[in-house]
Amino acid sequence: MRPHDSRALWIGVLILACLLSWVGSAQADPLPRDSREAAVFRGGLVFANYCVTCHGINADGNGRAARLYEPRPANLRITDKNDAYLGLIVKLGGQAMGRSPFMPPWGAELTEEQMRDIVAYVRSLNLRADATP
Amino acid sequence: MQFHPKRASAGCVIVTATCLFAGLPAQAAEHVLAQKGKAFSVKKLQVKVGDTVKFVNEDPFAHNVFSLSDAKSFDLGSFGQGGSKTITFDKPGTIEVECAVHPDMRMVIEVGK
Numbered sequence A: 001m002r003p004h005d006s007r008a009l010w011i012g013v014l015i016l017a018c019l020l021s022w023v024g025s026a027q028a029d030p031l032p033r034d035s036r037e038a039a040v041f042r043g044g045l046v047f048a049n050y051c052v053t054c055h056g057i058n059a060d061g062n063g064r065a066a067r068l069y070e071p072r073p074a075n076l077r078i079t080d081k082n083d084a085y086l087g088l089i090v091k092l093g094g095q096a097m098g099r100s101p102f103m104p105p106w107g108a109e110l111t112e113e114q115m116r117d118i119v120a121y122v123r124s125l126n127l128r129a130d131a132t133p
Numbered sequence B: 001m002q003f004h005p006k007r008a009s010a011g012c013v014i015v016t017a018t019c020l021f022a023g024l025p026a027q028a029a030e031h032v033l034a035q036k037g038k039a040f041s042v043k044k045l046q047v048k049v050g051d052t053v054k055f056v057n058e059d060p061f062a063h064n065v066f067s068l069s070d071a072k073s074f075d076l077g078s079f080g081q082g083g084s085k086t087i088t089f090d091k092p093g094t095i096e097v098e099c100a101v102h103p104d105m106r107m108v109i110e111v112g113k
Helices: A004-023 A037-050 A083-092 A112-125 B004-024
Strands: B029-034 B044-050 B052-057 B064-071 B071-080 B084-088 B095-099 B104-112
Touching: A004 B064, A037 A112, B029 B044, B029 B071, B052 B064, B084 B104
Parallel strands: B029 B052, B044 B104
Antiparallel strands: B052 B084, B064 B071, B064 B095, B095 B104
16 A cells, blocks of 8 residues: 555544544534544644654654654654644744754644644643643 | 868867767756645656756745655755755656645656666
């Protein structure tokens, strides 16, 4: 399977999961747009489209392009950065933050809401007990 | 028929130079590709080994150029409007080029001998 197909497959799986969830809870109240759950869900979709190439579908830094880089893309599941710092890295890129120049600046590509959603999604995956939101 | 030493010398120089340069490989070319409207200006490009390709960002936002192809793996990084990056292809093969910022931006470079 080609790498592009893999990305499309994951996006398809996410959309399918969304539809199944919606069908199963058609009578339930929809998620409020500004809820954390909604942000995490939206962030997962944005992440699957823009971030998986380097950070991987599991956000562990093992995307298909990871082998090109030294330092490797960050393992976001164990990051110790808070939400504000993560948001700045996403918006301004790695170079502006004194980190890897290969992390692009997403501020001109994504909306403020999309960038907040990515941070919410990454936070939802974090395995560190001592991480500070 | 008269013999003209100056003309004969000039002829020798021309013949010698022709023989010398005929043995050299063709000069490497530079191909210029634009990134505009979230797309590469061509979907497919044929180049020769030793040629360079220059990617010029003509959009008002950042682009990136990278490839994970076996023939050449690279990441030229991200660069803003008016910026450019150049890469030389040193062996034959098929190189799929992508932009990390815009996942739908793709093109192929065929590097021939």
